Amino acid sequence: MLSTLVLAFVGLLPWVRAFSLYPDTGVVIVSNNDLNPSNPNRASALYLKSAYTCMGAYQACAQLQETLLPPPNGTGLTAANLSTALTSGTHGLAIDSSQRIWIAGAAPYECAVFSPGGSTESSSGSGSGSGVTADVNEELPVLCSNTAPPMAVNSTLQDSSHQIQLSTNTAGTLIGFRDKFSFKFLGVKYAESTAGLSRFQPPTSLRLSNNVVRTAFEYGPICAQPPDADNGHLLYSGEDCLQLNIFTPVVNTGSNAGAGSSKLPVMFYIHGGGLNTGDSGPFPFNMTTEGYVGPTISNMLDGTNVASYGGAVVVTINYRLNALGWFNASNAALKDALLALHWVQDNIEAFGGDPTRVLIYGESAGGTMVRYLLGTNPKYTEGLFSAAILESDFGQSTPFTSPSYVVNTSLTLAENLGCAANGTTTLTSSVISCMQSLPAESLSLASYNLGLTWNIVIDGDYVLTDIASSIEDGVYARVPTIWSSNQCEYCYFLPTTIAPNSPPQIFTDSLGLWFNQTQVATLLNTSSLTENYPYETATGEDGISGAVLQLGQLMTDWDVHCPMVYLSSLETNTTNRNNSYKVEFGVGLGSPLTPNPATCPGQGRREQMDEPC
Structure with missing residues (x-):
C-alpha cells in the first residue's frame, strides 16, 4: 500500500494544481512523432530530469497540470518507442537503459518504476512486471502525461493548463506554452521599436531583468511591407516588429536543470520574401497549387516537427524589409539578424539549446541573408554561428552593392515621396529626417510601386568587400556550408x-x-x-x-x-x-x-x- 504521506497528498492535488509554481527541473517532451498527422498513435510524455520521491513525482506533474504517465501499452507510447526516445539522444536525452523512472502505478496515486531496458517495478509489490518493490521514498526522475493537443494550423493560443514559464538571461521571464510535441515561445521581442528617429538606424537590444514577466503566446506584428503574393496582398506598417519565435522539446523551469541530458543544436531560420516581404509567423491567407482558397492562416514556418523529430531548438526571426531595412546604405536588416543571433547566444540555454552549435539557414531571401552573414566582417560574426545552409539563394539578383548604388536608390524613393527635390545628389540629414517622419507603409508602398530593389552594401565596416573576394581572402565566416x-x-x-x-x-x-x-x-x-x-x-x-x-x-x-x-x-x-x-x-x-x-x-x-x- 501507499505510505500515509502519499495518501495525504491526494487531497492536496487540486490546491497544488491551482496555486503552485512550476517544478524546479528540466522538462523534456519525449515522443514518437513520425511526422504523419494521420497516425493516431503519435503521442508524447513529459520527462522531468530532477529526482523526486513518489509523492514528489505526483506533485511535480500536478504543477504542470498533468499526472504520472500510465504504464506504456501497445498503442501511443509503447515501451519500445518510449525507450528509444529516452535513450537515443533525439531530444537531448541519452539516459542509460537501466535508469529507473517514476510512472503511475496500478492503483490511483500509486507509483511504479519504468526502465528503458524493459523492467517495471511496483511501489507496493502488487503491480505487474518483475514484482520487485520500489521504495516510494526513493528519488528518481519522472515521466508525466502530456495532454496538450497537437497545434492547429489556424491557432496560436493554448489553454492555460499547458503554459510554461522560464527565466532567461536578458529576455526577462517568459510564459510560453506546449502542444503535443514542443514548447513554444512566440513573438519574443529582441529589440526596441525601430520607428521614428530609430528608423534606418542599427537596432537597439531589448534587455530585461527576470522580474519582468512577458507572455509569448502569439506571433508579433508583421514588419512593414507592401502587398504581395506572400502576404495575402495586404499592406503592413509594423515597425515594432523585431521579434523571434522559439520551438523546443526542452525547457528549464527553474534553477535545477537536472541530469541525464545534453544541450541541443540550434537551427536559426531566416524567412524569404525577396528582402521585400515575408514574416516568421503564419501567413495571413492560404494558397495552394490549385489557387487561392481563402483568408486562413497557413503556418509553414512552425518549427514543432523539426524540433521534435530532429531534436533541435528552432528559432525563427523577423528583420526589417525593403527600404526600412536598407535605405541610406544602412545595412539595418543585416544588423537585425546579427542582434537576433546575439540574443540566441545570451538566452538559448534556457530553452535547452547549445550556443556553440548554431546553424543559420534560410530560404530564398532568407538564403540571401545567410550569404550576407557569411560575407560579413568576421569581427561581427565570430562565435555567433557554427554552420550555414543556403536554400534557393538567388545570387545574381541579390549582389553585394556599392554605397553609391543604394544612395541613388534611396534618393529615387525620397524624391518620389517629396522628401528630396528632383536631381538631389546627397542624402542630407533633412532628407533622412523627412523620411523618418513618414508612415512606414508609405515607404514600403512607394518602393514597391517604383520597382526598387534593395541589397546589402559594402560599407567598409560590417561588409568589407563582395562575397567572392571575401572567400578568396579568407575574411568571411569560415563555417561548414551547404548551398542547396x-x-x-x-x-x-x-x-x-x-x-x-x-x-x-x-x-x-x-x-x-x-x-x-x-x-x-x-x-x-x-x-x-x-x-x-x-x-x-x-x-x-x-x-x-x-x-x-x-x-x-x-x-x-x-x-x-x-x-x-x-x-x-x-x-x-x-x-x-x-x-x-x-x-x-x-x-x-x-x-x-x-x-x-x-x-x-x-x-x-x-x-x-x-x-x-
Missing part, C-alpha cells in the same frame, strides 16, 4: 504570360525579359547554347513544353546554380579551404505562395501538395 537549390528553381518564377505549352520560339523570344540586347546576342551566338539547353527538341513534362522547361533551366543556372557552385568551389579550392557542399533537389514541392504553378514540373501532383517548398 531545386533542379528547376526558376520554373516557379516564370511569368504567367508564358503558357506552359508554349512552342520552341518562346525560349528566344523571352530572353529579353532578363538580359539586355548585348547579353541576348551573346547567348544566341554561343555555339553550346542548344547543346546545354535544347529548347527545340527537349521533351516536355507534366503538360509543360520542353522549351518552357529549358527556359526555366537557363534562368535557374544563371541566377541560382552557377553562383552557388562558384562560391562553393571557392570555399573548397582556395588556400583558405572550408568544408562546403552543393545539394540539388530533383523537384520542388507545392507551395502556398506559388505564383505560376503551371510551369513547375511536379507541382500539380496531389501527393506533393501538403508540403511547402
Whole structure:
C-alpha cells in the first residue's frame, strides 16, 4: 500500500494544481512523432530530469497540470518507442537503459518504476512486471502525461493548463506554452521599436531583468511591407516588429536543470520574401497549387516537427524589409539578424539549446541573408554561428552593392515621396529626417510601386568587400556550408504570360525579359547554347513544353546554380579551404505562395501538395 504521506497528498492535488509554481527541473517532451498527422498513435510524455520521491513525482506533474504517465501499452507510447526516445539522444536525452523512472502505478496515486531496458517495478509489490518493490521514498526522475493537443494550423493560443514559464538571461521571464510535441515561445521581442528617429538606424537590444514577466503566446506584428503574393496582398506598417519565435522539446523551469541530458543544436531560420516581404509567423491567407482558397492562416514556418523529430531548438526571426531595412546604405536588416543571433547566444540555454552549435539557414531571401552573414566582417560574426545552409539563394539578383548604388536608390524613393527635390545628389540629414517622419507603409508602398530593389552594401565596416573576394581572402565566416537549390528553381518564377505549352520560339523570344540586347546576342551566338539547353527538341513534362522547361533551366543556372557552385568551389579550392557542399533537389514541392504553378514540373501532383517548398 501507499505510505500515509502519499495518501495525504491526494487531497492536496487540486490546491497544488491551482496555486503552485512550476517544478524546479528540466522538462523534456519525449515522443514518437513520425511526422504523419494521420497516425493516431503519435503521442508524447513529459520527462522531468530532477529526482523526486513518489509523492514528489505526483506533485511535480500536478504543477504542470498533468499526472504520472500510465504504464506504456501497445498503442501511443509503447515501451519500445518510449525507450528509444529516452535513450537515443533525439531530444537531448541519452539516459542509460537501466535508469529507473517514476510512472503511475496500478492503483490511483500509486507509483511504479519504468526502465528503458524493459523492467517495471511496483511501489507496493502488487503491480505487474518483475514484482520487485520500489521504495516510494526513493528519488528518481519522472515521466508525466502530456495532454496538450497537437497545434492547429489556424491557432496560436493554448489553454492555460499547458503554459510554461522560464527565466532567461536578458529576455526577462517568459510564459510560453506546449502542444503535443514542443514548447513554444512566440513573438519574443529582441529589440526596441525601430520607428521614428530609430528608423534606418542599427537596432537597439531589448534587455530585461527576470522580474519582468512577458507572455509569448502569439506571433508579433508583421514588419512593414507592401502587398504581395506572400502576404495575402495586404499592406503592413509594423515597425515594432523585431521579434523571434522559439520551438523546443526542452525547457528549464527553474534553477535545477537536472541530469541525464545534453544541450541541443540550434537551427536559426531566416524567412524569404525577396528582402521585400515575408514574416516568421503564419501567413495571413492560404494558397495552394490549385489557387487561392481563402483568408486562413497557413503556418509553414512552425518549427514543432523539426524540433521534435530532429531534436533541435528552432528559432525563427523577423528583420526589417525593403527600404526600412536598407535605405541610406544602412545595412539595418543585416544588423537585425546579427542582434537576433546575439540574443540566441545570451538566452538559448534556457530553452535547452547549445550556443556553440548554431546553424543559420534560410530560404530564398532568407538564403540571401545567410550569404550576407557569411560575407560579413568576421569581427561581427565570430562565435555567433557554427554552420550555414543556403536554400534557393538567388545570387545574381541579390549582389553585394556599392554605397553609391543604394544612395541613388534611396534618393529615387525620397524624391518620389517629396522628401528630396528632383536631381538631389546627397542624402542630407533633412532628407533622412523627412523620411523618418513618414508612415512606414508609405515607404514600403512607394518602393514597391517604383520597382526598387534593395541589397546589402559594402560599407567598409560590417561588409568589407563582395562575397567572392571575401572567400578568396579568407575574411568571411569560415563555417561548414551547404548551398542547396531545386533542379528547376526558376520554373516557379516564370511569368504567367508564358503558357506552359508554349512552342520552341518562346525560349528566344523571352530572353529579353532578363538580359539586355548585348547579353541576348551573346547567348544566341554561343555555339553550346542548344547543346546545354535544347529548347527545340527537349521533351516536355507534366503538360509543360520542353522549351518552357529549358527556359526555366537557363534562368535557374544563371541566377541560382552557377553562383552557388562558384562560391562553393571557392570555399573548397582556395588556400583558405572550408568544408562546403552543393545539394540539388530533383523537384520542388507545392507551395502556398506559388505564383505560376503551371510551369513547375511536379507541382500539380496531389501527393506533393501538403508540403511547402
